[in-house]
Amino acid sequence: MIKITPAAIKKIHRLSNNSKDTDFTLRLAIDSNSWCGNQIKLLCNPSVTKFDKEFIVNGIKFVINRKYYSNLKYITIDYSDDFLKSGFKITCQNERDNCNCH
Secondary structure (H helix, E strand, O other): OOEEOHHHHHHHHHHHHHOOOOOOEEEEEEEEEEOOEEEEEEEEOOOOOOOEEEEEEOOEEEEEEHHHHHHHOOEEEEEEEOOOOEEEEEEEHHHHHHOOOO
């Protein structure tokens, strides 16, 4: 299942606490327009449709389109707050196997 590092959990909880939305939710989505194959995106407070699977990991609510669930169920979400590069990093064994840039 999805793994979330302690740094990512801390940042997501901070975002959730600062959100005006009482039902803070994150969407995991696949963007197929990346130069390196599919890119995984993390979106805040998306609309939920009948095609979505909803679940909670470490107290964080996620939604994924059901057709992508099998591709995204083994990802790791991390957060880095480095001087030169800060943000979420999502790694997926399936993507690493299909992409020549790793």
